[in-house]
Amino acid sequence: MKGAIRVVERFYILILLIVCIAFFAIFADRFFTWNNLVNILVQNSYLIIATIGISMIMISSGADLSVSFQIGIVSIVLGKLLTKANVPVVLAILIALALGALLGSINGFCAIKLKVHPMVATMATMTIYQGIAYVWSNSETYFNFPEAFKKIGQGKLFGAIPICVILMVIAVIIGWFLMNKTYFGRFIYSIGGNEEATRLAGVNTKKIRMLIFLVAGLFVGVSAIVLTSRTGSASAGIASDAMFSCFTACILGGISFSGGGGNVLSVILSVLIIGVLSNGIQMMGGSIYVQYIVKGVLLVAAIAYDNFQKDLRLKESAKTS
Amino acid sequence: MSGETALKLNHITKKYPGVIALNDVSFELLKGEVHAIVGENGAGKSTLIKCLCGAITPEEGTIEIDGQTYKGMNPKLSREHGVEVVYQELNLIDGLTVAENVCFGAKYGKLVNFKLLNQKTTEVFEKLNVKIDPKKLVMHLSTAQQQLVEIAKSVSKDVKVLILDEPTAPLTTEDVDVLFDIIRMLKSRGVSIVYISHRLDEIFAITDRVTIMRDGHYVTTLNTADTDRNELIKYMVGRELKDIYPKNEYVTQEPMLELVDVCGNGDKNITLHVNKGEIVGLAGLVGAGRTELARVLFGADKKDSGKIILDGKEVNVKNPGEAIKLGIGLIPEDRKRQGALLNFGIDWNIALTHLPKISKGIVVQDKKVKEEADEFIEKLKIKTPTRNQLVRNLSGGNQQKVVLARTLVNESKLVIFDEPTRGIDVGARAEIYNLLSDLAAQGKAVLMISSDMEELIGMSDRIYALADGKVTGELQKSEFTQERILSLMSME
Numbered sequence: 001m002k003g004a005i006r007v008v009e010r011f012y013i014l015i016l017l018i019v020c021i022a023f024f025a026i027f028a029d030r031f032f033t034w035n036n037l038v039n040i041l042v043q044n045s046y047l048i049i050a051t052i053g054i055s056m057i058m059i060s061s062g063a064d065l066s067v068s069f070q071i072g073i074v075s076i077v078l079g080k081l082l083t084k085a086n087v088p089v090v091l092a093i094l095i096a097l098a099l100g101a102l103l104g105s106i107n108g109f110c111a112i113k114l115k116v117h118p119m120v121a122t123m124a125t126m127t128i129y130q131g132i133a134y135v136w137s138n139s140e141t142y143f144n145f146p147e148a149f150k151k152i153g154q155g156k157l158f159g160a161i162p163i164c165v166i167l168m169v170i171a172v173i174i175g176w177f178l179m180n181k182t183y184f185g186r187f188i189y190s191i192g193g194n195e196e197a198t199r200l201a202g203v204n205t206k207k208i209r210m211l212i213f214l215v216a217g218l219f220v221g222v223s224a225i226v227l228t229s230r231t232g233s234a235s236a237g238i239a240s241d242a243m244f245s246c247f248t249a250c251i252l253g254g255i256s257f258s259g260g261g262g263n264v265l266s267v268i269l270s271v272l273i274i275g276v277l278s279n280g281i282q283m284m285g286g287s288i289y290v291q292y293i294v295k296g297v298l299l300v301a302a303i304a305y306d307n308f309q310k311d312l313r314l315k316e317s318a319k320t321s
Numbered sequence: 322m323s324g325e326t327a328l329k330l331n332h333i334t335k336k337y338p339g340v341i342a343l344n345d346v347s348f349e350l351l352k353g354e355v356h357a358i359v360g361e362n363g364a365g366k367s368t369l370i371k372c373l374c375g376a377i378t379p380e381e382g383t384i385e386i387d388g389q390t391y392k393g394m395n396p397k398l399s400r401e402h403g404v405e406v407v408y409q410e411l412n413l414i415d416g417l418t419v420a421e422n423v424c425f426g427a428k429y430g431k432l433v434n435f436k437l438l439n440q441k442t443t444e445v446f447e448k449l450n451v452k453i454d455p456k457k458l459v460m461h462l463s464t465a466q467q468q469l470v471e472i473a474k475s476v477s478k479d480v481k482v483l484i485l486d487e488p489t490a491p492l493t494t495e496d497v498d499v500l501f502d503i504i505r506m507l508k509s510r511g512v513s514i515v516y517i518s519h520r521l522d523e524i525f526a527i528t529d530r531v532t533i534m535r536d537g538h539y540v541t542t543l544n545t546a547d548t549d550r551n552e553l554i555k556y557m558v559g560r561e562l563k564d565i566y567p568k569n570e571y572v573t574q575e576p577m578l579e580l581v582d583v584c585g586n587g588d589k590n591i592t593l594h595v596n597k598g599e600i601v602g603l604a605g606l607v608g609a610g611r612t613e614l615a616r617v618l619f620g621a622d623k624k625d626s627g628k629i630i631l632d633g634k635e636v637n638v639k640n641p642g643e644a645i646k647l648g649i650g651l652i653p654e655d656r657k658r659q660g661a662l663l664n665f666g667i668d669w670n671i672a673l674t675h676l677p678k679i680s681k682g683i684v685v686q687d688k689k690v691k692e693e694a695d696e697f698i699e700k701l702k703i704k705t706p707t708r709n710q711l712v713r714n715l716s717g718g719n720q721q722k723v724v725l726a727r728t729l730v731n732e733s734k735l736v737i738f739d740e741p742t743r744g745i746d747v748g749a750r751a752e753i754y755n756l757l758s759d760l761a762a763q764g765k766a767v768l769m770i771s772s773d774m775e776e777l778i779g780m781s782d783r784i785y786a787l788a789d790g791k792v793t794g795e796l797q798k799s800e801f802t803q804e805r806i807l808s809l810m811s812m813e
Contacts, residue, residue, distance in 0.1 A: 182683040183676035190673055193662045200621060200659050201674045201727060202645035261664075 013253060013269045020273055024280030031283045044275035045168035046227035047245055048268050052175035053219030054246045055267045056212050058255045061192045062111060062118040067220055067246055069129035070103045071239035074224035076133055079142025079234025082149055089148045097221040104217015108210045133236035141235040153230025164226050171222060175264045188212060245274050248295060252302040325352045327513040328482055333382035335368055342368040346539045348532060355504060355514045357524045360534035360557055361746035366517050370484055374406045375399040403481030407471050407488060413459045420455035423474045445477045449503045464491040465607055472503060483507060484515040489523060490744060493606040493772060494807060501527050519746060521550045522775065533557055558748045565751040566779035567758040571598035577766035578735050583627030586613040588790045595766040600757060602781030603770045604806050610790035611770045612654055615737045619651040620644040632734055645674055650728025654739035660724040666709035667723055668694035674727045697726040701756060718749025725756060736760055737768045742776060754780060774803050786810050
């Protein structure tokens, strides 16, 4: 029995994902088909790529609420460059990545140099970015992207494997590698665990935190490219729900509010849980508003579970002392 | 002391998975006595307190209080019997005023009546001879003042048994005197006091009887007047510890660190030097500017002016990273918040300071991390089942060794210890002292900040006293006396 509980605790995200899939496989008609499952991966690839970046920020006990409109701005710039200015695709992509890194760095600047709490700093940049995105695009939507660009989100390798899923897998591998094998990743965890102690251990924590925001911005840039290409359109509000999903996935994936814990793989599984829920509800005929309700409940439940775990740990450590 | 029993524990046993925290422990507290409980960390003192105040329920045994016998306490019941605990970790609410904290839980009418609260608090403070403004916010008090507020809070209730868990840890010598006056006053009112402390001289100064515990067992109870520190230590560690301070024979006359008129972070014109192979003590009250000086030297806080000369070269330390590169190591005062990363393993804690150095490109070489951890676990005799044991689960002494390992891994020339043995038990203290003197023997310079007079006198080759951000005196080893140090510390 104890062993079973431990397995559940360790793999609760995976188990939760399987339970969700099983539920919809039984109750939603067209859910459990190859096409639909691939579709879920394709639809959520941009979200997973963005969440890898956001999870780095959250593990270092930061936050980023501006992700939706970071994607919005990058998307619009891509739209302007590719459908109006006819810039070469490769150049447009490079500009998009640089822009992502810049927007991330602006968040970092506000949170670290100006010493505004990251939650508040990025709440401010969220509305700033939102404003910029709508003003710049005049609330327009851009269509007619070049074929080469659309391949990223719509193309398939060997006619079977969607390119955006491949990009997603590469991003996951890079994210996992960065977090677990490099000193950059170890610093992210140690800053989240105790920033002052990390600083006194000789780590330039401000520089590392700036770098985290920049790297996260790069991931968000890639995410914007994938999303814009897949939908074949660019608009300010293209990813307006992304922030909520990223945030929920990070918490569900075991990143504590105070930072320090969690790992990239659980966070990614959590994005898939949210993706499966959205898709499954749709298949059962639920509207987007039903999805909102379910996502909200999920967020509260995830935080409650996180607190429950913390209490448990406290009790255990009280026993040993 | 009346000879009447205030409280009695009979054959208490408390088990946790894997350990027996208390094994058939009996303990009797008389009315109006100050009763010390001593023992190394893990001896079961904290568990005993938790049984007394009802935080936990023992499996076996009974608790007698006010003539009634209970199987176990609960927090409400123990309060009703007038048992109050002042824990090592303070339980004050930072954002409320001193008066609100002192009167917390008491209700005077429907709205908060600040005037009444302040008045009640002033009364309590007057009785205790505590000089703190009741209107101040707790967050604006020093740790020592907060400790006194915490005690006043317990006393403001109808306390019959007051349990003090390491009450002097954050206190300076002066504050300790205030605390002792409070204890004597309570005692004369018939309050029984359980006094837990690592500082043996305090036990001899204030307590009537002392109970010694070891590894969850009751060892013995002695009249304080009939025993001495050697006997206590013998009982505590189960062996005799003769002189725990090693002799340092490697002092040179070559300076490793020289400070000339260093100002900043509240310190003014600090001029001092530490020679190679020398252990220099910094004496002073809390707030005298010792920790502040250490942080300036380590680049954690800014220097305004003055020269820092390390090993013959003037250095400008901008941040801790640079300090480490220059060969300065700091073992901070607050081990848990500033020293070790509690949720990381020993291996990663040691590796943290120089991760880029043991990486290929940006990829950390796990093998090196492990080898290093093993090396230092062996060298410093860190007691742990595995190298990736979370530092949270280590004892204070072993946590300190992990932080020390970092300065060794970086081959520091100057090691600054801020309160090297705070909260560390007697046995582990001796080990830390040996490590300190090993550092000196290797020709390193050691700067030791300590509020433990005995440690300061025992370990230092030379002592500087600081007061109010200024150096007030320098003493050679032959001049060390508690009185001289104290008088320099309290100079204006």
